[in-house]
Amino acid sequence: MFPDPVSSFRPTARILVLIASVGLAMPIGSWCDASVWEVQPAVDDLDVYESRPIRELVLQGPPGPDGQPAALDPKLEQNALNNIRSRVGGAFRAQTVRDDVARLNRLNVFKSIDTSVQLLEDGGVRLIFTLTEQPVIQAVQVTGNLKMTDQKIFDEIDLVIGAPVDRFQVDRAARQIEALYREKGYYFARVTIDERELVESGIVVYQIREGERVKITDIRFEGNQSAEPREIRREIKTRTANLFKKGKIDDNELDADVGRIIDFYRNLGFLDVRAGYRIQPAPNGREAIIVFLIEEGPLYTLRDISLEYTDIDPAEAPFTVEQIAGLMSVKRGDVYGVRKVESSLETVIQSFGKLGYTDVRIERYELRDPDRPQVDLKVVISAGPKYRTGLIITGGNELTRKDVILRNTELRPGRPLDTTYLEATRFRLEQINLFERGSVKVTPQPPDPQEPDVRDVYIEVAETNTGNFAVGGAVSSDSGVVGRISLTQRNFDLMDFPDTPGELFSGRAFRGGGQTFRIEILPGDRIETYSTSLSEPHLFETDYSGSVQIFYRSRDYDEYDELRFGGRFSIGRRFGTRWSGALNLRIESVDLTNILPDRPTDVFAVADRNAVTAIGFALGRTSIDNRFRPTRGSASTINIEQVGALGGDFTFTKLNADHTVFIPIFEDYLDRRTVLSFKTQIGYIPQGRSETPTYERFYLGGQTFRGFQFRSVSPKGIRNDTGVMSDQPVGGTWLFFAGAEIQQPIFEEIFSLVGFIDTGTVTFEPGFDDYRVSVGMGMRFSIPQLSPAPLAFDFGFPIKKGPRDESRAFTFSIDVPF
Known part of the structure; x- marks a missing residue:
């Protein structure tokens, strides 16, 4: 501890007063090196100076060779005076002097600060501050740096030439230089300071020992x-x-x-x-x-679970301890994994939230057995009030109709204020892509004073530009090079006619209904498509959706060129959050041209222009967590289509079913998941080969069966010119496919590796004849700025082929907007 220069008065002070009366100077204390305050303990009692008037205030430098105090720099002296609160004419206070010294230290311009006091004949005192100036940085130099330029090093440090030497700043700059070298791989680089040069000349010299790149x-x-x-x-x-x-x-x-x-x-x-x-x-x-x-230490297990409510009677609580234990995925006797426990308690919070306990809080206490590696989990729950949903208020939707927002929430006035619905509402509104990303906020409002158990919900959004004119392209091994020019309005409203020409040209007309209107032009070297479409997610303000599309498509196959145009119509409905159904109608005209003489007879049989009409019903169920990068859940579809139901040149029934499941088998600390997926597809046309044109049959190959040429997995036809078997596919009326794929993230979410096995067959009769198998590996690049779907590159190798199948090792798909 530092001795206090102002201490209690003792009888010995009488002698000190006699000495002081003859004009001898008595120092209060000395503080050195600007950062350490040392009080000289030479004088015990200075109460004799308390309250005496300060007659003189002297600021001086240290004594020179002649013993006389040196003069201070005028600017430095004025700076010091500005920070001294002791004033001539004021009363002497030892505490004030100590505070003055502390302020002078903080200026960091003095190497040492000494104070002394002299008793004058009139009873006043002379207060003297002896200030030793801090050396000034004259220059900054580096030596020993062979791998890095001086300028690169100087850019990293912030020492100012002409500023006083601040030892902390000088040392920090040395550490910054070391950090710079470590960033470049020189982990063992060390930086020291030439102390002698700094003292003698004020030049800061950093001596660098670089070492090797490690x-x-x-x-x-x-x-x-x-x-x-x-x-x-x-x-x-x-x-x-x-x-x-x-x-x-x-x-x-x-x-x-x-x-x-x-x-x-x-x-x-x-x-x-x-x-x-x-x-x-x-x-x-x-x-x-x-x-x-x-x-590692011992492995802990969960011995018991106890429950405590802090704000409600356990007899009236919504869940008992047995029910809480049932909700948790970790059970008594299980390994006590922290993440699993936290996930279990989050499930408990969601369960309370579903009942309207929006403010529920859960704390867990791990009570460890001192003798055995067992944990008793104590769950302390503050349930808070139970609320019902009041009004649902929207804000920020200047163009978008309120009903477009409300139909994307499961919240209903009068029902329990389900907190899981709050998050689901936010997620769904983000997914419909009508508002600025991250702008959607779903916030319960304070309780209604008239109805304390009711809370309104405020849904806040920020409008964004939902119109899009895109020019881009895609490249794939199946479809070749395809350009894309599209005009899309994702928030279209067919009935919002403009009231004035200004609304039309400003883009405020035909907006706000949540419909999607699109015009697409897709020219390509193998496929050309031109289409116009309109979709309404809530037809006539019901739970039914509707869409209509008019299109023209030209496709260049190896066997022939196909020209197809017509219209497609669909009415669909969602059943809850997972199931959906749709009634589909298509009316098309199909014409095959440029058929070479050696092409199969099945192609020549339908060469003329034909009309195809069909009514179909599709039922789907999906629980996948992400449309473009699924990691969990499944997707299933059953499609029944009756061709010829509205007339046309063909009559047959087309059945199709597929099921895909995604299973996360590992998840690292960054939530990157290794995903195993299984896909199964079955297709069947009962009427068989004679009633089905080649362009309505089933094919596999290319992206649908990697390792085989596009549409190569199919029965082969008979040459029209010679009547012998050809190697040209004609499609089948029975399809079976089963495949598995594992995807492992390698670099963040950008780059992943996949391994796969594809199996299946396409024949004219149900069965597993000519069953094919291929294996391979591939890469996925996920670049959201280019495409929401990953870019796929696959290498497949057939290990079991069918008659006259053609192999293709490399399959790829790239979709890039310009």
């Missing part, structure tokens, strides 16, 4: 008995050097990796886990091994 060549784990190294390695972000990574050592990332390893083990039930790391450099200084040290 790369991580291996990552090891010690003490991991319950987890494989590959499992732990997936959890960390530090990587060894490879083609894409420099493998540099980053202390911050290593510290974060230690935290990730601890979280990983706690999620496995090792609650007492400890972790650290060690860096092992190679003798050449260019390589290093990172060793993560793990002390």
